[in-house]
Amino acid sequence: MAGYVQHKEDIIRRLRRIEGQVRGVQRMVDEDVYCIDVLTQVSAINAALQSTAVALLDEHLSCCVTEAIAAGGDQAKVKVGEASKAIARLIRT
Amino acid sequence: MAGYVQHKEDIIRRLRRIEGQVRGVQRMVDEDVYCIDVLTQVSAINAALQSTAVALLDEHLSCCVTEAIAAGGDQAKVKVGEASKAIARLIRT
Amino acid sequence: MAGYVQHKEDIIRRLRRIEGQVRGVQRMVDEDVYCIDVLTQVSAINAALQSTAVALLDEHLSCCVTEAIAAGGDQAKVKVGEASKAIARLIRT
């Protein structure tokens, strides 16, 4: 089960806004808008994506990881290791 | 003038692919795909956005900044300062 | 209790190496080494710091957060929220 299920609409709303921002940048490039203004907008998209990732991670820790730990057993370790790897990927990009 | 004008199609193609990736993540969330798989995809989008930003910056330095410096005068300093600020924003997001 | 206690020596070894790298960059700057070579070294330090942060986070989730969740009660939520905020700070820097 997905940990974000209770905040699914919020996540989808964020992603739709990001999609709109990406389309906005396409239009900017199509209209030869000045590079620096395009880059400012790309930075804003990156920040919005990172916030969405943090929200997803928070749900994942609060739900999936918490449930696996509460249930005990091998799955707890697996889930924590998996979360650490996902965090590492986000920190490095 | 936009520095990326000669590689406009490449930039737009990258942005369309990113738009497709963002829509793909919306579908994943809509279908309750496992959080970690969603996060892996978000990291991939972040990496793609960063590559696009680097491509834009490279064009900007090669064209706009280079022209301003070659022309001499005050504009050269302004352009370099502006580029540094855009780089700082990208590094911090 | 600190979650990294069992890998304390590894963490300190990493930090000493990073300290050495920072001193190395000071020497480079003192000897007027070419900017790009200094920057390459700064990127390497950043990567080393991020790996250390990921190792610390992994220990924190495996120990402190896992224990709080296993113990149940309010502390579990507090620890997860705190971890999410630390992750957010690392992603944004």
Added chain:
Amino acid sequence: MAGYVQHKEDIIRRLRRIEGQVRGVQRMVDEDVYCIDVLTQVSAINAALQSTAVALLDEHLSCCVTEAIAAGGDQAKVKVGEASKAIARLIRT
């Protein structure tokens, strides 16, 4: 010649402060300080390193790259390409 030569002392001062912060984190780990507090400090070091990198890049663009472009010829392109690669490394770490 190094582009940062005129602000060498400022750069070295920043690096010394970062070295002190890294040593501070070693002490924290040695004294079993709580993981989250260690991580907050690691994020602060990362931010300080990034600011230093941005300062170095700004000097590099204002001096080395500007001089190469003003002199004209092949070196201008080489310097711009080199700067773009250094920026890409900083954005990705």
